[in-house]
Amino acid sequence: MSPTPPIDAALRLEYVADFEYSYAAGKFASRFMDALRTEARIQGTRCDVCDKVLVPPRPVCGLCSGRTVEWVDVGPSGVITGYTVVEVPFIDPMTGFERPIPYGFAFVRLDGADTNIYHFLEESRHDKISIGMRITAVFKPAPERDGTLADIIHFRAEEPAADE
Amino acid sequence: MGRVAIVGVGQSVHARDRNDVAYAELLLEAIDEALDDAGIGLSDVDNAVTASLDFYDGRTISNMAVADVVGSYLKPESRICSDGIGALLYGWARIADGDHRIGLVTAHCKESEGNLATIEGAAFDPFVQRRLGADADVVAGLGARQIYASGAFAPTDAAALVVAARAASAVNPKVTTLKSMTVAEVLDAPRSATPLGVFDRAPNRDGSCAVILATEEVARELSDSPVWIAGVGTATGRYWADRHPGDLSALDRARDGAVAMTGWGTDVPDVFEVSAQYAHELCQFATHLGAELTEAGGSLNPSGGRHAGNPVTVSGLSRVTECVHQLRGDAGPRQHHDAQRALAHGVAGLGAQSHFVAALEAGN
Incomplete structure (x- = not known):
């Protein structure tokens, strides 16, 4: 009998796999993205039971388990409910390129909505961003929109901050 | 312990x-039908157990994307990464031990969205197996060779089950009707990993x-004809590479565990719904x-089973669903x-490692 001998160096095995997917957006996200692309409209669905408007749209209201039955326009303006300024560079999955830092990133409660979406802010200076601040969506020009969330470039202050 | x-x-x-639906929407179709069948609403459900696999859904903790459609906000939701019959x-x-009154059990999978070879390959041990590029077909081919060599079954036995499943697909409204085939056509089809051909694998x-x-x-309030879960059993066998594929100790234990809970004695079940890839x-x-x-297409897999067309993760729960229709007498032309x-x-894991059995009965 011989015991397991000690090892000189611990083995590590590199593994690279390309997990490709073709995601079906489905009925609700497809219509949501189509309205962004064709009309620069942001839409949600209203719960038939608790009347809350859910953005992005979905078939079931998680809050009360009711069904949504009505599509409604929301935004394009709303308020910041939370934000951060990102200072670590990373590859923007919407463009494939590194997103210049710093940039603002916010939870946005669109007018008429009862849930948040999150998106980029045009502004990245801490002293120009605040919770409760009103902002509005900036869309790409129609020919450039492709039916993705990138059709909204970012949100910017509804009243531009005065330069100091 | 209460009856369930x-x-x-x-x-x-x-x-x-x-591709007309996202996976949460796909699951909602089943949930809507089940709620309607029970005569309740989603808010009546007090807990959910879901079955799904992150790799197929293409996102981590993918059950969170169905939390709203299963109605589990502020309620207990658990998820298993295995066949839905495990759920x-x-x-x-949960109900037998008295904690809950009405539970929703779900399973969903879209085998169309990911790269199956990559997903199946990721199941293998990275050091001694994965680099060799095997997939589920290769594991099954190794196993089938051993099973046929043992003389327990012949390729014609297996092909006859494929033929029966494809015929049953025509009377199962929940699957797409498959082209009918003969045993010879199954045996003559292109090979995937010998001795298996492309139709040996469920679509x-x-x-x-x-x-x-x-x-x-609750069941007596809701229904004149509830179906009772008379027994359940599950066991996981040894890892596939360490086990002869003819060793079905895990299935035997699951079966014995389930049947021991029933009062069936030596009575043979009227219907068997069996899952296998x-x-x-x-x-x-x-x-x-x-x-x-x-008896394939009769008392064995009247639904057609997985070879009539159910995805991984969902197949075992589909078997339960068919048994319920059979026991209620509302299986239509499949009755x-x-x-x-x-x-x-139900079964899960490479080389059919884990087995689940539910014994179901009609009556009071």
Whole structure:
């Protein structure tokens, strides 16, 4: 009998796999993205039971388990409910390129909505961003929109901050 | 320990590519049907157990994307990464021990959205297996060779089950109708990993299934004909590479555990719904459960089973759903006589490592 001998160096095995997917957006996200692309409209669905408007749209209201039955326009303006300024560079999955830092990133409660979406802010200076601040969506020009969330470039202050 | 009944069942249509719906929407189709079947609303459900696999859904903790459609906000939701019949066993335990009254059990999978070879390959040990590029077909081919060499079954036995499943697809409204085939056509088809051909493997599918469980008290309020979960059993066998594929100790234990809880004695179940991804496995599993292979399409897999077209993760729960229809006598053209007792089976893992059995019965 011989015991397991000690090892000189611990083995590590590199593994690279390309997990490709073709995601079906489905009925609700497809219509949501189509309205962004064709009309620069942001839409949600209203719960038939608790009347809350859910953005992005979905078939079931998680809050009360009711069904949504009505599509409604929301935004394009709303308020910041939370934000951060990102200072670590990373590859923007919407463009494939590194997103210049710093940039603002916010939870946005669109007018008429009862849930948040999150998106980029045009502004990245801490002293120009605040919770409760009103902002509005900036869309790409129609020919450039492709039916993705990138059709909204970012949100910017509804009243531009005065330069100091 | 309280009795647990199945008071509602539902399934989406299972098809090769349900690209018309996101996976939560696909699951909602089954849930809506099950709720309607039970005569309750989603808010009546007090807990959910879901079955799904992150790799197929293409996102981490992918059950969180169905939390709203299963109605689990602020309620207990648990998820298993295995066959949905395992979720049924979990959901059964929650109600049997008295903690809950009405439970929703779901399973969903879209085999069309990811790269199956990559997903299946990721299941292998990275050091001694994965680099060799095997997939589920290769593992099954190795196993089938051993099974056929042992003389337990022949390729014609397996091909006959494929033929029966494809015929049954024509009377199962929840699957797409498959082209009918003869045994010779199955045997003459191109090989995938010998001795297996391309039709030995169940077709890849997108689909979902939902089952609603209830306490005896609730079940008697809701239904004149609840189906009772009379017994459950599950066991995991040794890792596939360490086990002869003819060793079905795990299935035997799951079966014995489930049947021991029933009062069936030596009575043979009227219906067997058996899940297997490969046809030679179906020969094995059905025989171990006590079914006659010559009964395929009759008392064995009247639904057609997985070879009629159900995805991984969902197949075992689909077997439960069919048993419920059979025991309620509402299986339409698939109805097998006056079924009173049924065994539903599910399986998970490479080389059929884990087995689940639910013993179901009609009556009071």
